[in-house]
Amino acid sequence: MGYGLVVRFTAKDEAAGLAFDELAATALEGIRAHEPGTLVYVNHRVPDEPRVRVFYELYADRAAFDAHEEQPHVRRFLAERGQFLESFEVTFLDEVAGKLPAGSAGQ
Numbered sequence: 001m002g003y004g005l006v007v008r009f010t011a012k013d014e015a016a017g018l019a020f021d022e023l024a025a026t027a028l029e030g031i032r033a034h035e036p037g038t039l040v041y042v043n044h045r046v047p048d049e050p051r052v053r054v055f056y057e058l059y060a061d062r063a064a065f066d067a068h069e070e071q072p073h074v075r076r077f078l079a080e081r082g083q084f085l086e087s088f089e090v091t092f093l094d095e096v097a098g099k100l101p102a103g104s105a106g107q
Contacts, residue, residue, distance in 0.1 A: 003095035004063045007055040010086045014050045020084040021053070023077055030073025037064025051086070061100060 005065035011017035024043045031041050059065040068074055081088075 003059045003065050006091045009053045009088045011051040016084040027073045029075040
């Protein structure tokens with residue numbers, strides 16, 4: 001059904017978290033405009049953890065993820081995110097079962 005990952009980011013402080021959100025929003029504009037293989041890309045805040053953000057990302061396949069990594073808006077995000085972060089952790093996901101929105105790849 002796709003290729004997924006979850007990334008947990010911890011910002012240096014709350015102000016850095018807000019700046020990180022702005023950087024992520026700029027990247028998301030490019031993702032929406034230029035990445036049909038990116039099915040889901042969401043930045044979440046974590047209640048009671050104001051410095052933490054969790055991204056959930058789902059791609060049509062590994063090739064779509066690889067293409068995502070090469071986009072200029074993603075390269076900028078990857079190059080600039082470190083100034084706002086204390087740490088991050090990436091978890092790649094293997095699908096067991098699921099449901100995609102109507103009209104998504106794999107339906």
